[in-house]
Amino acid sequence: MELADRAVGFILSVISISIFTYYTFWVIILPFVDTDHFIHKYFLPREFAILIPIFAGVTLLSLLCIFIGIVMLKSKKKKA
Amino acid sequence: MKHIIKILSLLVAITAFWIGLLETSVVPRSNAWLLPIYLIVSLGCYGLLMVGVGLMRFPTCPQEAGLLQKDIAEAKEFLKQQGVDVGCD
Numbered sequence: 324m325e326l327a328d329r330a331v332g333f334i335l336s337v338i339s340i341s342i343f344t345y346y347t348f349w350v351i352i353l354p355f356v357d358t359d360h361f362i363h364k365y366f367l368p369r370e371f372a373i374l375i376p377i378f379a380g381v382t383l384l385s386l387l388c389i390f391i392g393i394v395m396l397k398s399k400k401k402k403a
Numbered sequence: 404m405k406h407i408i409k410i411l412s413l414l415v416a417i418t419a420f421w422i423g424l425l426e427t428s429v430v431p432r433s434n435a436w437l438l439p440i441y442l443i444v445s446l447g448c449y450g451l452l453m454v455g456v457g458l459m460r461f462p463t464c465p466q467e468a469g470l471l472q473k474d475i476a477e478a479k480e481f482l483k484q485q486g487v488d489v490g491c492d
Contacts (some may be wrong), residue, residue, distance in 0.1 A: 328459075332454075333455065337455075337456075342448055345443075346441065347441075369434070377440070
């Protein structure tokens, strides 16, 4: 159990660090690199830098709302 | 109260920096628009990293757990001797 927790924590840390590094490269450093540089092949167009976070945030918010709704429905059913 | 002043001043500084970046157009405008979203993403990454680190070095003390279980058993024995119902074992 403890080992699984540790593994999950390690995976979460790695994911967050990699997302941060990739996004920093994408948004902060790439505008200062020439457009025909080969590194541009590894990144999506700039519009996706806005679209993906907003899409992820909206999805997260919707899932949170669904979860809260399910929990409220369950608690009401238990009370009745 | 002190914390909120610190956070607010940081926010104001970032906003001023962002507006300056937008107005002076050192970088193209479409890139300057990305700064708030970049900040939100980095905040999310920071939160995820803190959760991961907290999970990784979650303090457990198995010795103390064993001692506590022993204490519980001792207390149940004592209460049973006194005739107190302690429920299931």
